[in-house]
Amino acid sequence: MEIAANNPSLKSWVEVPENSDFPIQNLPFGIFKEGGAQRAGVAIGDKVLDLAVLQSQGLFDGLGLPDGIFDKEVLNDFLKLGKATGRVVRNRISELLQEGNDELQNHYALGSILLDQSKVKMCMPVQIGDYTDFYSSEQHAYNVGCMFRDPDNALMPNWKHIPVGYHGRASSIIESGVPIHRPKGQQKPSDDEPPVFGPCKLMDFELETAFITCGGNDLGDSITTAEAEDYIFGMVLFNDWSARDIQKWEYVPLGPFLAKNFASCISPWIVTLDALEPFRIAGPKQEPEVLPYLKYEGNKHFDIDLEVAIQPEGSEEKVVGNSNFKYMYWNMAQQLAHHTVNGCNIKTGDMYGSGTISGPDSSQFGSMLEISWKGTKPVKMPDGSERKFIQDGDTVIMRGHAKQNGVRIGFGEVATKVLPAK
Amino acid sequence: MEIAANNPSLKSWVEVPENSDFPIQNLPFGIFKEGGAQRAGVAIGDKVLDLAVLQSQGLFDGLGLPDGIFDKEVLNDFLKLGKATGRVVRNRISELLQEGNDELQNHYALGSILLDQSKVKMCMPVQIGDYTDFYSSEQHAYNVGCMFRDPDNALMPNWKHIPVGYHGRASSIIESGVPIHRPKGQQKPSDDEPPVFGPCKLMDFELETAFITCGGNDLGDSITTAEAEDYIFGMVLFNDWSARDIQKWEYVPLGPFLAKNFASCISPWIVTLDALEPFRIAGPKQEPEVLPYLKYEGNKHFDIDLEVAIQPEGSEEKVVGNSNFKYMYWNMAQQLAHHTVNGCNIKTGDMYGSGTISGPDSSQFGSMLEISWKGTKPVKMPDGSERKFIQDGDTVIMRGHAKQNGVRIGFGEVATKVLPAK
Numbered sequence: 001m002e003i004a005a006n007n008p009s010l011k012s013w014v015e016v017p018e019n020s021d022f023p024i025q026n027l028p029f030g031i032f033k034e035g036g037a038q039r040a041g042v043a044i045g046d047k048v049l050d051l052a053v054l055q056s057q058g059l060f061d062g063l064g065l066p067d068g069i070f071d072k073e074v075l076n077d078f079l080k081l082g083k084a085t086g087r088v089v090r091n092r093i094s095e096l097l098q099e100g101n102d103e104l105q106n107h108y109a110l111g112s113i114l115l116d117q118s119k120v121k122m123c124m125p126v127q128i129g130d131y132t133d134f135y136s137s138e139q140h141a142y143n144v145g146c147m148f149r150d151p152d153n154a155l156m157p158n159w160k161h162i163p164v165g166y167h168g169r170a171s172s173i174i175e176s177g178v179p180i181h182r183p184k185g186q187q188k189p190s191d192d193e194p195p196v197f198g199p200c201k202l203m204d205f206e207l208e209t210a211f212i213t214c215g216g217n218d219l220g221d222s223i224t225t226a227e228a229e230d231y232i233f234g235m236v237l238f239n240d241w242s243a244r245d246i247q248k249w250e251y252v253p254l255g256p257f258l259a260k261n262f263a264s265c266i267s268p269w270i271v272t273l274d275a276l277e278p279f280r281i282a283g284p285k286q287e288p289e290v291l292p293y294l295k296y297e298g299n300k301h302f303d304i305d306l307e308v309a310i311q312p313e314g315s316e317e318k319v320v321g322n323s324n325f326k327y328m329y330w331n332m333a334q335q336l337a338h339h340t341v342n343g344c345n346i347k348t349g350d351m352y353g354s355g356t357i358s359g360p361d362s363s364q365f366g367s368m369l370e371i372s373w374k375g376t377k378p379v380k381m382p383d384g385s386e387r388k389f390i391q392d393g394d395t396v397i398m399r400g401h402a403k404q405n406g407v408r409i410g411f412g413e414v415a416t417k418v419l420p421a422k
Numbered sequence: 423m424e425i426a427a428n429n430p431s432l433k434s435w436v437e438v439p440e441n442s443d444f445p446i447q448n449l450p451f452g453i454f455k456e457g458g459a460q461r462a463g464v465a466i467g468d469k470v471l472d473l474a475v476l477q478s479q480g481l482f483d484g485l486g487l488p489d490g491i492f493d494k495e496v497l498n499d500f501l502k503l504g505k506a507t508g509r510v511v512r513n514r515i516s517e518l519l520q521e522g523n524d525e526l527q528n529h530y531a532l533g534s535i536l537l538d539q540s541k542v543k544m545c546m547p548v549q550i551g552d553y554t555d556f557y558s559s560e561q562h563a564y565n566v567g568c569m570f571r572d573p574d575n576a577l578m579p580n581w582k583h584i585p586v587g588y589h590g591r592a593s594s595i596i597e598s599g600v601p602i603h604r605p606k607g608q609q610k611p612s613d614d615e616p617p618v619f620g621p622c623k624l625m626d627f628e629l630e631t632a633f634i635t636c637g638g639n640d641l642g643d644s645i646t647t648a649e650a651e652d653y654i655f656g657m658v659l660f661n662d663w664s665a666r667d668i669q670k671w672e673y674v675p676l677g678p679f680l681a682k683n684f685a686s687c688i689s690p691w692i693v694t695l696d697a698l699e700p701f702r703i704a705g706p707k708q709e710p711e712v713l714p715y716l717k718y719e720g721n722k723h724f725d726i727d728l729e730v731a732i733q734p735e736g737s738e739e740k741v742v743g744n745s746n747f748k749y750m751y752w753n754m755a756q757q758l759a760h761h762t763v764n765g766c767n768i769k770t771g772d773m774y775g776s777g778t779i780s781g782p783d784s785s786q787f788g789s790m791l792e793i794s795w796k797g798t799k800p801v802k803m804p805d806g807s808e809r810k811f812i813q814d815g816d817t818v819i820m821r822g823h824a825k826q827n828g829v830r831i832g833f834g835e836v837a838t839k840v841l842p843a844k
Contacts, residue, residue, distance in 0.1 A: 130593050135676060158671055161617050162608060166676035167589035167683070171552050171767050172641055181642040183764035186584060186713065195583050197713045200764075219594055219685065220603040220844055246764070249580055254557060254588035255677025261589070262764040263641065291608065291619045342605035342622075342668070342684040343844065345593050422642055422765070 003087065003274050005094035008405045012097045013105050014114065016045035021401055021410020024097050027090050028234070028269035028411075029075055034120040040070035040078060041120075042093055043269050043412070048115045049093065057113070059096060059103065063088055074127045075270070076349045079214040079233050086214070086233060087274055122268035124175050125236075126212055126349040131173060132339065133208075133240060133260075133353035134165040136330040138284070140358040143370045160288060163330035163338045165355075168240075169261035173351065175268050176414040182392060182421040183262035185246040195249060199421035202244035202375075203390040206356040207308045207366030207398055209325055210238035211332050212270055216346040223340045225296035228333035229273060231346065237267035237306070237398045237414045238353050244369055244389070264353070267398070267414040275409050279303045279402040283331055290334075293341050300331040306357060306400045308366065313393030315383035323366050325400070327359045392420045425509065425696050427516035430827045434519045435527050436536065438467035443823055443832020446519050449512050450656065450691035450833075451497055456542040462492035462500060463542075464515055465691050465834070470537045471515065479535070481518060481525065485510055496549045497692070498771045501636040501655050508636065508655060509696055544599070544690035547658075548634055548771040550592040554761065555630075555662060555682075555775035557586040558752040560706070562780040565792045582710060585752035585760045587777075590662075591683035595773065597690050598836040604814060604843040605684035607668040617671060621843035624666035624797075625812040628778040629730045629788030629820055631747055632660035633754050634692055638768040645762045647718035650755035651695060653768065659689040659728070659820045659836045660775050666791055666811070686775070689820070689836040697831050701725045701824040705753055712756075715763050722753040728779060728822045730788065735815030737805040745788050747822070749781045814842045 005027060012024040022028065022043040032041045032048055039052040051070035054060060065085070069078050079086070096104045107113060135141060138155070141164075145154025158164065174180075182203055186195045214233040217223050223231060240260065247259030280299035304325035311317035330338075332352070340346060356366040365371045368389050372378055375388035390396060395417040401410035427449060434446040444450065444465040454463045454470055461474040473492035476482060487507070491500050501508070518526045529535060557563060560577070563586075567576025580586065596602075604625055608617045636655040639645050645653060662682065669681030702721035726747035733739035752760075754774070762768060778788040787793045790811050794800055797810035812818060817839040823832035 130591055156674055158608075158610075158617075158674070162672055164672070164676055164679075166679055167591055169552055169589055169766060170592075171638075171769050171772070172765075174641065181765055184644075185764045186580075188580075194710065195580075195713065197715060197763075216593075219596065222606075222844075243764070250584055250586070251675070251677075252578055252580070253673070253677070254586055255673075255675070257586075257588055258760070258764040258766065261766040288616065291617065293619060338680070341619075342607045342665070342680040343594075343603055344591060344680065344683045347593050350593070422644075 003277055004091045006275065006277055008407045010094065011099045012044060013099050014044045014047055014097055019408065020045050021408065021412050023407060024094060025407045026271065026275050026409045027093055028271045028275065029125065030269045031074060031123045031125045032120040033123055034115055038073045038123050040072065040075055043117065044097055046117050048117050048120055050113050050115060053109070053113050057109065060089065060092060063092060075125050076127055079126065080348045082215055083230055083233060086272060090272060090274060122175060125268060125270050128170040128173055129347045129350045131168045131170040131351045132165050133168045133355060134163055134330065134335050135355040136163055136328050136335065137355055137357045138329040139327060139360055140356040140366060140370065143358060143365065147374050161290065163335045165335065165339065166255045168264070172261055173264045173266060176265060176416065179417040179419050180241065180263040181419050183243050183246065183258070184421050185243060185258050186249055187245040188249040200243035200246055203418065204242045204244050204368045205308060205390065205396045206240035206242055207306055207321060207323055208238040208240050208354045208356060209235050209400065210266060210351050210353045211235045213346050213350045214348050216348060217340055219345040220343040222343065223336055225294065225333040225337040228336040231336065232273050232332055234270040234272040235276070236270055237400050237411045239265040239396060239398055239414050239416060240353055265414050265416045267411050269412050271409060271411055276302050276402060278404055279409070281326055284329055293337055294334050296331070296333050300333045301326050301328060302402065304400055304402045306398065309397045310381065310387060310390070311395040311397060312381050312383050312385060315381065317397060318382050320371055320379055321363070321365050323357045323359045323364045325357060327357055328354060390418055392418055394418050425699055426513045428697065428699055430829045432516065433521045434466060435521050436466045436469055436519055441830065442467050443830065443834050445829060446516060447829045448693065448697050448831045449515055450693045450697070451547065452691045453496060453545045453547045454542040455545055456537055460495045460545050462494065462497055465539065466519055468539050470539050470542055472535050472537060475531070475535050479531065482511065482514060485514060497547050498549055501548065502770045504637055505652055505655060508694060512694060512696060544597060546597050547690060547692050550595055551769045551772045553590045553592040553595060553773045554587050555590045555777060556752065556757050557777040558750050558757065559777055559779045560751040561749060561782055562778040562788060562792065565780060565787065569796050583712065585757045587757065587761065588677045590686070594683055595686045595688060598687060598838065601839040601841050602663065602685040603841045605665050605668065605680070606843050607665060607680050608671055609667040610671040622665035622668055625840060626664045626666050626790045627730060627812065627818045628662035628664055629728055629743060629745055630660040630662050630776045630778060631657050631822065632688060632773050632775045633657045635768050635772045636770050638770060639762055641767040642765040644765065645758055647716065647755040647759040650758040653758065654695050654754055656692040656694040658692055659822050659833045661687040661818060661820055661836050661838060662775055663687070687836050687838045689833050691834050693831060693833055698724050698824060700826055701831070703748055706751055715759055716756050718753070718755050722755045723748050723750060724824065726822050726824045728820065731819045732803065732809060732812070733817040733819060734803050734805050734807060737803065739819060740804050742793055742801055743785070743787050745779045745781045745786045747779060749779055750776060812840055814840055816840050
């Protein structure tokens with residue numbers, strides 16, 4: 001698909017630092033706050049473009065947008081307009097920011113239109129309706145199976161037939177930068193002793209991405225793999241915090257619950273699927289053959305580098321995992337087709353996590369559970385300390401970007417500090 | 423706790439048929455539609471009291487309610503005002519409806535204030551934020567354990583330590599009266615054959631109640647068992663539809679997903695916890711002793727009769743299960759304390775299902791899985807047909823009420839017809 005705003009030769013009159021995640025080819029949408037109310041913006045270099053002001057100044061006239069569509073606390077109403085409208089708006093923003101265009105560049109109110117990212121507060125971009133987490137990286141599922149079952153039978157029998165997923169908690173998904181407290185809960189340190197209650201001892205992250213939907217199906221209808229991407233507006237980075245000791249004791253038979261729902265954290269900019277269009281690649285061969293409703297045509301996987309770092313309090317960070325979104329076995333279109341094949345309805349603003357994304361090499365693992373192999377291989381930090389799991393005071397930082405032909409489409413970061421249990 | 427509106431000697435000038443679920447001591451809140459927009463109402467006998475009109479006529483003056491609080495599509499904003507405000511409003515409505523009070527009885531606009539329930543459409547009472555389903559009836563957990571594991575080890579090791587719960591799908595929770603389609607999905611009829619795709623063959627209901635929250639805690643904070651009921655506005659009947667064949671193949675290791683999220687159905691009237699106050703009873707002795715955060719004082723279980731009936735198309739219904747909410751091992755206060763003990767935040771409008779409620783006798787089971795004991799004991803219908811699970815054209819009807827001193831506090835019903843797979 002040709003999208004005008006993706007043209008790699010485009011340059012902006014806004015200065016974009018080298019290796020910025022936000023060149024003119026990206027233009028991710030977010031919600032920010034500066035002075036007054038929350039409103040919608042687009043990132044360009046180190047700046048935020050205030051879309052609410054742009055619209056009030058008439059710069060989106062003729063696009064058929066409802067009045068004040070960007071002057072909202074969340075992007076849901078904008079996303080409801082659909083992906084085609086999102087594309088038109090992104091192309092128009094691209095036009096306004098291109099070298100040679102002076103509609104904005106010489107605008108009398110430019111100072112109130114183009115703000116420093118460092119001076120605004122980024123907020124949750126959407127009000128999340130439902131949140132589902134998948135489990136779609138084969139290496140991650142294999143690693144977990146090796147540790148808790150047996151390497152010869154690491155994958156569950158259903159894993160290559162079903163994009164396994166489960167429902168999670170929407171209320172506790174928060175934006176990057178908000179610190180969280182270590183959760184408390186029941187653990188069972190010994191098989192022969194009753195459970196104990198206290199702060200989680202095996203606090204972990206999960207390196208994931210998540211996609212956000214626009215529009216949806218009626219209850220009882222389904223979305224095919226061919227249609228699915230029409231409902232995927234864009235993606236964010238997703239840290240699915242996990243309390244491994246709580247998880248171990250609670251999760252049979254109905255799945256993880258308190259081990260997960262104390263917090264999940266996202267990067268604040270929604271990178272559109274449109275901006276990621278040039279980074280499509282083929283997925284892995286799926287063997288055994290999947291059922292017809294899970295088959296798909298074309299490239300529906302994406303080549304996006306991901307990394308996760310730990311920064312101990314008062315020290316430098318250390319990257320502990322380098323993975324890539326291409327290591328997904330099941331792609332987003334298959335996930336959404338599966339989710340709706342029973343008639344389950346999706347809605348604008350839902351969030352769908354990928355599951356921990358681990359690559360085949362041990363340097364590519366996406367959780368401390370895997371990186372430290374259940375705590376048997378501690379990781380050395382720059383300050384000399386060791387990590388098996390996450391300690392109080394640690395900040396966990398995830399970053400991601402795709403790069404090709406000199407164009408870097410980045411996600412910014414999701415960075416979250418862990419405070420002691422309350 | 424003394425609540426004026428609960429006085430068993432109160433009588434209303436509105437005619438209340440014998441055995442009505444909605445005497446003046448109940449006054450459940452709901453959202454209805456008649457003519458124009460959706461708005462809030464209260465049930466009395468066979469009538470609905472239009473709260474939006476009542477407020478506009480000044481009949482709530484002095485209660486400090488925001489303008490138009492009942493003139494909304496859902497009750498969330500009203501519930502956000504908190505339980506104390508709900509109590510004040512319910513007491514005022516009780517006053518207006520009592521024999522001898524003529525503020526409404528002789529009101530010039532009574533015809534637009536008091537409408538026939540049969541002439542209005544009941545809608546979803548709240549916009550649900552998050553939905554959690556618990557698994558809190560011991561007999562149900564035991565029955566499932568007997569069928570799928572072993573009677574000597576029927577309960578999982580964690581079951582008597584944790585009010586086990588899992589997250590469900592909020593988007594597909596719908597009100598009574600809306601038919602649903604049989605879901606399709608993957609099943610694995612034989613261990614040696616690959617999975618197949620098609621309409622669910624083992625369609626089941628689950629007889630549950632659900633509570634709806636008002637207000638909530640900040641992320642990172644917890645709610646104690648002593649505080650929990652301050653956040654529980656009221657309850658509804660809850661049919662947690664389940665596709666047993668889909669469930670069996672998908673649920674290990676992350677829990678039920680497509681087997682549940684195609685639909686859950688609720689009764690439209692929220693019966694306040696206040697109205698249920700007289701029906702508190704002691705819960706079962708919890709042995710082994712629970713951890714301190716799960717201990718509670720006072721009676722936090724409720725004596726509420728529940729029944730579930732199947733009505734084949736064009737035939738009479740047959741009651742197939744009679745249960746009671748008192749058969750819960752874990753009460754709602756324990757569920758909420760557990761849910762938040764890790765800092766997970768609850769919000770106004772969340773829904774929390776009890777899990778299938780089964781009593782100790784086989785006539786008291788709350789799902790076809792148990793009633794037909796995995797299909798080995800079919801149930802005879804009035805039309806001569808048999809049921810192991812639910813067939814296309816069947817309507818499943820759940821009802822519930824508490825009764826004492828001649829006062830019957832009922833829930834109405836949740837009735838849902840199953841249409842063939844699309």
